[in-house]
Amino acid sequence: EKGGYDYFMLKEIAEQPKAVADTLLGRIDEAGNLTLDEVRISAAELREMDKIVIVACGTAFHAGLIAKYAIEHWTRIPCEVELASEFRYRDPILDAQTLVIAISQSGETMDTLMALRHAREQGSRVLAICNTNGSTIPRESDAVLYTHAGPEIAVASTKAFLTQLVACYLVALYLGQVRGTKWGDEVQAVIRDLSRISGAVERVLETMEPVRKLARSLADKNTVLFLGRHVGYPVALEGALKLKELAYMHAEGFAAGELKHGPIALIEEDLPVVVVVPSPRGRSVLHDKIVSNIQEIRARGARTIVIAEEGDEAVVPYADHLIRIPATPTLLQPLVATVPLQVFACELATARGNEVDQPRNLAKSVTVE
Numbered sequence: 001e002k003g004g005y006d007y008f009m010l011k012e013i014a015e016q017p018k019a020v021a022d023t024l025l026g027r028i029d030e031a032g033n034l035t036l037d038e039v040r041i042s043a044a045e046l047r048e049m050d051k052i053v054i055v056a057c058g059t060a061f062h063a064g065l066i067a068k069y070a071i072e073h074w075t076r077i078p079c080e081v082e083l084a085s086e087f088r089y090r091d092p093i094l095d096a097q098t099l100v101i102a103i104s105q106s107g108e109t110m111d112t113l114m115a116l117r118h119a120r121e122q123g124s125r126v127l128a129i130c131n132t133n134g135s136t137i138p139r140e141s142d143a144v145l146y147t148h149a150g151p152e153i154a155v156a157s158t159k160a161f162l163t164q165l166v167a168c169y170l171v172a173l174y175l176g177q178v179r180g181t182k183w184g185d186e187v188q189a190v191i192r193d194l195s196r197i198s199g200a201v202e203r204v205l206e207t208m209e210p211v212r213k214l215a216r217s218l219a220d221k222n223t224v225l226f227l228g229r230h231v232g233y234p235v236a237l238e239g240a241l242k243l244k245e246l247a248y249m250h251a252e253g254f255a256a257g258e259l260k261h262g263p264i265a266l267i268e269e270d271l272p273v274v275v276v277v278p279s280p281r282g283r284s285v286l287h288d289k290i291v292s293n294i295q296e297i298r299a300r301g302a303r304t305i306v307i308a309e310e311g312d313e314a315v316v317p318y319a320d321h322l323i324r325i326p327a328t329p330t331l332l333q334p335l336v337a338t339v340p341l342q343v344f345a346c347e348l349a350t351a352r353g354n355e356v357d358q359p360r361n362l363a364k365s366v367t368v369e
């Protein structure tokens with residue numbers, strides 16, 4: 001049942017190109033328009049929405065953090081992302097013009113369920129992004145967009161995360177489409193880019209041997225830091241979460257711009273720091289800033305593990321280890337940048353003798369608050 005892999009997690013990492021492609025399947029028509037008929041909230045209603053609130057936990061929350069960048073950029077609707085466990089306890093401002101998006105692989109996470117119940121009580125419409133047919137969260141929502149990742153067995157979420165991102169992008173583009181935001185051509189271009197992403201994930205998977213080797217060499221470390229910016233920031237958080245739950249190591253993700261506001265004090269000789277570098281094309285200002293961050297931490301002795309686009313030469317002098325990912329549009333980079341971090345955490349867990357599919361103290365779905 002593990003399809004020849006030692007762990008479900010490895011199998012699920014390998015299934016990501018297909019999971020991503022399956023989540024797009026049937027949702028784009030021949031003219032390149034999105035047809036999300038299953039989202040049973042009418043175009044007229046969606047045009048009325050003036051705020052989007054995403055609620056989720058853990059890895060699904062990280063997908064939500066990334067989705068915010070895409071939703072606000074493509075729809076110009078303000079979007080908040082909140083941990084489901086915090087949401088209803090702070091009296092959030094919700095009304096009929098608020099679209100709440102609940103993201104959950106299992107569809108059974110109690111924190112997320114309670115958050116969406118609260119939102120519906122306040123009159124908001126809830127759209128679930130979920131991987132499990134007929135589970136509680138989609139049943140209690142107004143509409144659902146299923147991710148087609150297939151069953152995810154390993155406790156650590158991998159393919160569900162990538163498909164949650166794809167689903168969020170589809171929702172963002174769909175909202176842009178029904179609201180007729182300025183950029184008709186851009187929607188089409190992004191849809192084309194999205195349909196190429198599965199191949200890019202495949203290419204990343206083919207180049208993971210050096211990442212495994214690197215992970216094994218770090219098995220006796222206590223701490224690993226992760227830095228990112230823009231959509232790379234939630235990717236850093238996700239890399240750190242994977243490492244905590246699988247390798248039981250102290251791991252933290254930071255927004256690279258925050259380094260000088262505190263975390264840089266943590267940098268010491270030989271500390272592994274993983275840096276997710278934004279594309280040098282597009283928002284090149286961010287790229288240049290992160291390259292100076294890498295320089296700064298390396299000057300203080302950190303061991304820099306740099307995830308950068310193919311062809312990005314500026315990072316080469318400062319990378320102790322360089323992990324290449326295919327060039328993608330900025331907003332889609334998390335789909336390729338997360339994969340090496342999954343492999344990294346999985347291999348470190350194995351090297352430390354941990355149970356990969358069933359990490360200690362954790363359950364696949366958390367059905368208590």
Ligand code: M6R
Nearest residue numbers: 058059060104105106109156157
């Ligand atoms: O089933 P859900 O997506 O609602 O689960 C949310 C989190 O419990 C889950 O993502 C958790 O953080 C994973 N174990 C992370 O790998």
